[in-house]
Amino acid sequence: MKNYIIFKKIINKTIPADIVYQDKIVTAFKDINPQAPIHILIIPNIFIISINEINENNSYIIEHMFRISLKIAKKENISQDGYRIVINCNKNGGQEINYLHMHLLGGKKLGKIC
Template identity: 55%
Template sequence: MFEETIFSKIIKHEMTADILYQDELVTAFRDVFPKVPTHVLIVPNILIPTVNEVKNEHEQTLGRMFIVASKIAIKENISKDGYRLIINCNKHGGQEIYHMHMHLLGGIALGPMLSIN
């Protein structure tokens, strides 16, 4: 149903990326098309296509994603002023790559949570 993604290649070091963190559960790297000064993607090392496929056995991995986000925010000096974490799910949620991932966004004031035209 779902195939390996560009994120899978980054995790396996088959494709280059600016990796900021990697362990047995998650990998974090800078987005190649950043929307704000700090734009980092945090992905599980196993393929979980969307939030809809999350299972109980993924709990440790998902928790690690938040821990890593916090550590990177501190290292990037955005933790004091604040940052946003976003996980998109499916087409209407804005998901483009079907390998669940968390966006860590910061470095500027991000404004309202959502703006719909």
Template identity: 60%
Template sequence: MNNKNIFNKIIKKKIPSKIIYQDKKITMFEDINPKSPIHILIVPNQKIKSINKINKNNKNIIGYMIYKSVRIAKKMKFAEDGYRLVINCNKNGGQIVPHLHIHMLAGKKLRNFC
């Protein structure tokens, strides 16, 4: 599948995906290749290529994505146990799909890596 527009297809419901939450600004859905028992991707509905493309016109989307992530973690009842939010940036940072997204990982004890 073409990684260049897969998130846009999910946002527009052109390909099947388990959408956890969607509004006018963001879409949250389960990762098809999970790295933990709970692995949710949080993406802005407006295409922003990477975190490097955040500017004065779209800077509020990051705070909104994090705010909604916390709300979903509480609603799905894993907030108290803990979770991790990760943003990869470009090829060397591990970003595969060129559309800004946050990985929310939970459901097990995650290894420390820093």
């Protein structure tokens, strides 16, 4: 897995990124290698390796990530046509950066994955 430091630098704004939303809990920014016309990553501002690390003390973060994804989908005008939310977990699940992140994809008809 690639190093998670890049996400910390985006959160702290020490490297350029197209940030579309930021609050005290999450940061959302456009993916530099988009897989759809709209491809936004939503990450917690505190380091969590993967979805496996969610527990009763930090589960509010996942709820907030989903709420913000809906807010962004509405802002990007994809909430009515449809969009996909993906959270990959660990190597076999496709997680390339060992930092919990949610992909918000939309802006075109997406193929079935299941």
